[in-house]
Amino acid sequence: MSKKDIASLVDDRPEDGVFRLHRSVFSDPEIFEMEMKYIFERNWVFLGLDSQVPHPHDYMTTTVGRHPVVVMRDGEGNLNAFINSCPHKGARLCHLAQGNRKIHVCQYHSWSFDSAGRIRGLKFKDDGQYSPAFDNDSHDLAALPRFEVYRGFMFGALSADVLPLSEYLGEARTFIDIAVDTSPQGLELVPGVVGFTFEGNWKLQLENCSDQYHFTSTHPSYLKVLDRRAEKGWEGTVRANVRGRGGRKAMQFPADGLEHIAGGSTSFEHGHNLNWNRRTVNDSHPLFERAEELKERFGEARRDWMFNTRNLTLFPNVQVAENASSQLRIIRPISVDRTEMLTYCIAPVGESAAARAQRIRQYEDFFNPSGLATPDDTINYEDCQDGHLNPVSPWLQGHARGMMLAGPDGDPFIDRLGVKALSSVIGGVELGDETIFHTYYRSWRALLQAGQRADEAAARSQPAPASARLVETVR
Amino acid sequence: MNQALTPAHAAEYLYREAHLLDRQRFDEWVDLYTSDAVYWIPAWKSEHQPTENPETELSLVYCASRNALVDRVWRLSSNLSVASMPLARTAHAVSNVIVEQAGDDTMDLRSSWTSHVYNPKYKSQHVYFGSYEHRLQRVDEGWKIARKKITLMNDFIPTVLDLYMV
Numbered sequence: 324m325s326k327k328d329i330a331s332l333v334d335d336r337p338e339d340g341v342f343r344l345h346r347s348v349f350s351d352p353e354i355f356e357m358e359m360k361y362i363f364e365r366n367w368v369f370l371g372l373d374s375q376v377p378h379p380h381d382y383m384t385t386t387v388g389r390h391p392v393v394v395m396r397d398g399e400g401n402l403n404a405f406i407n408s409c410p411h412k413g414a415r416l417c418h419l420a421q422g423n424r425k426i427h428v429c430q431y432h433s434w435s436f437d438s439a440g441r442i443r444g445l446k447f448k449d450d451g452q453y454s455p456a457f458d459n460d461s462h463d464l465a466a467l468p469r470f471e472v473y474r475g476f477m478f479g480a481l482s483a484d485v486l487p488l489s490e491y492l493g494e495a496r497t498f499i500d501i502a503v504d505t506s507p508q509g510l511e512l513v514p515g516v517v518g519f520t521f522e523g524n525w526k527l528q529l530e531n532c533s534d535q536y537h538f539t540s541t542h543p544s545y546l547k548v549l550d551r552r553a554e555k556g557w558e559g560t561v562r563a564n565v566r567g568r569g570g571r572k573a574m575q576f577p578a579d580g581l582e583h584i585a586g587g588s589t590s591f592e593h594g595h596n597l598n599w600n601r602r603t604v605n606d607s608h609p610l611f612e613r614a615e616e617l618k619e620r621f622g623e624a625r626r627d628w629m630f631n632t633r634n635l636t637l638f639p640n641v642q643v644a645e646n647a648s649s650q651l652r653i654i655r656p657i658s659v660d661r662t663e664m665l666t667y668c669i670a671p672v673g674e675s676a677a678a679r680a681q682r683i684r685q686y687e688d689f690f691n692p693s694g695l696a697t698p699d700d701t702i703n704y705e706d707c708q709d710g711h712l713n714p715v716s717p718w719l720q721g722h723a724r725g726m727m728l729a730g731p732d733g734d735p736f737i738d739r740l741g742v743k744a745l746s747s748v749i750g751g752v753e754l755g756d757e758t759i760f761h762t763y764y765r766s767w768r769a770l771l772q773a774g775q776r777a778d779e780a781a782a783r784s785q786p787a788p789a790s791a792r793l794v795e796t797v798r
Numbered sequence: 799m800n801q802a803l804t805p806a807h808a809a810e811y812l813y814r815e816a817h818l819l820d821r822q823r824f825d826e827w828v829d830l831y832t833s834d835a836v837y838w839i840p841a842w843k844s845e846h847q848p849t850e851n852p853e854t855e856l857s858l859v860y861c862a863s864r865n866a867l868v869d870r871v872w873r874l875s876s877n878l879s880v881a882s883m884p885l886a887r888t889a890h891a892v893s894n895v896i897v898e899q900a901g902d903d904t905m906d907l908r909s910s911w912t913s914h915v916y917n918p919k920y921k922s923q924h925v926y927f928g929s930y931e932h933r934l935q936r937v938d939e940g941w942k943i944a945r946k947k948i949t950l951m952n953d954f955i956p957t958v959l960d961l962y963m964v
């Protein structure tokens with residue numbers, strides 16, 4: 324059991340204007356083990372969208388922490404999530420990313436299960452000379468202790484001891500609503516998934532999505548490409564929904580006393596956050612065809628928010644990035660310095676063919692490990708990881724911008740939505756707030772410490788195993 | 799070469815294209831393409847099925863003009879993209895060239911390819927592989943590429959994939 328002093332790695336002293344992270348947060352394998360155990364395997368984790376399993380008997384496979392999971396829709400349309408491992412001897416039950424099956428037959432000894440996870444056939448059971456005790460165990464698939472769906476976003480937990488999902492997501496739910504409400508039929512994933520890896524810690528991805536400060540520094544080639552295209556009249560190229568260098572500062576907002584505000588960042592409890600940029604309602608956005616309809620349904624303020632750039636992180640493993648296009652990202656940590664990403668283009672159901680094609684082109688242009696922007700992000704993660712083991716400068720300086728502004732009531736734009744933020748910061752294009760990261764690490768610290776405490780309590784209530792006692796004696 | 803292509807000439811055309819990528823002669827490479835060329839790397843939608851319709855499904859790269867390729871090539875040597883500094887070193891091998899259709903003005907080819915990619919910064923390497931479908935088209939100066947579809951078989955990508963790596 325780890326005695327690691329987690330609090331000592333997050334130098335969090337708001338009263339002194341200090342927030343610093345120790346680099347080992349990104350590079351210590353022992354911390355990674357704790358994260359898997361205490362965050363990914365004892366807390367809510369995003370699994371996918373329910374529109375990935377729309378029909379009875381559809382299934383999709385995923386992971387929670389280090390463990391294989393399958394989400395299934397049964398014959399009545401109910402969704403459930405199970406450990407994707409046969410109760411007999413553990414063989415993986417479902418092998419494909421997604422599919423449709425009424426009965427799942429295990430390949431190893433042919434036990435079979437229906438789409439509600441119930442055992443339907445135990446091969447040659449009658450001749451098997453099982454003792455009566457065998458049936459004291461359920462032979463059904465093991466359901467995840469918790470599974471809930473919020474507006475199509477499916478979450479599961481390997482521990483029953485978690486908050487209700489609505490409470491866990493809290494005020495961040497409004498930004499799921501804003502994304503989902505862009506269509507009366509909700510969101511879907513455009514067919515085609517893009518997966519990639521990077522040689523860096525998973526929290527580098529978590530942070531980068533919320534990092535406004537990097538944009539003009541990391542992506543000058545992309546911004547310059549946009550300027551080149553604009554000069555050439557966009558002929559044969561993608562018309563982007565973000566601005567190049569020239570257009571960024573020139574954006575005009577209504578003169579309402581807030582026209583100097585370009586965007587901001589907002590933090591919620593349990594590690595969720597949003598950063599955002601103001602956008603005008605204009606036809607470079609695929610949603611423009613619904614601008615009037617959305618205004619009628621949801622009012623102008625909420626409609627305008629649908630056009631804003633919004634990068635939403637739901638801690639710990641999912642991000643909805645709506646900036647150059649709309650992306651759903653699922654983060655899967657593999658080891659302390661390796662991460663897998665699954666990325667999808669997420670889109671409102673029922674948009675016109677032209678809007679959908681525009682969305683997809685904007686997506687490929689910016690995102691994808693083969694796009695014009697994402698590779699420059701991920702290479703940066705690798706270059707950060709490379710330096711995070713050094714013992715000479717263990718404290719990072721990347722979580723301090725915005726300290727003088729952050730507070731609970733700083734954002735009239737968020738107020739228009741009736742959202743209560745934990746902390747907000749707004750400002751001009753050059754603000755690049757970094758206090759948005761604090762909620763990640765405060766939740767991170769709380770979960771790791773809670774895990775340590777729970778394990779210590781469990782250890783106290785049980786006699787130490789014989790082998791451990793032996794070690795004690797020998798010492 | 800303003801004449802019908804023999805299969806041997808067509809295969810050599812593909813080797814020359816790969817050679818220009820490996821030598822990082824990107825301006826010459828992009829000049830192989832017609833102004834309305836389609837350059838397409840589909841994504842995969844399941845274990846068995848690449849995406850088929852770029853208007854409704856996601857691609858890794860979908861460029862519908864030479865201009866779009868010129869932008870990408872510009873970025874590679876702009877010194878403004880950290881993912882392209884330093885550029886990886888690559889060695890393509892194109893093989894199993896099959897002429898699917900040969901007319902006076904167009905020729906459709908299928909082939910297999912591998913590309914060894916070496917990243918000098920981290921001294922790491924990777925092999926991408928898959929199949930090409932080329933449509934060559936006769937133009938005044940000879941033959942150009944009107945369409946290239948790259949099916950990438952190992953589509954779980956280590957950090958970066960760019961035009962010259964596939």
Ligand code: FES
Pocket residue numbers: 409410411412413414429430431432433434
């Ligand atoms: S492991 Fe599944 S039936 Fe034996």
Ligand SMILES: [Fe+2]
Pocket residue numbers: 531537538541542696700
């Ligand atoms: Fe970025």
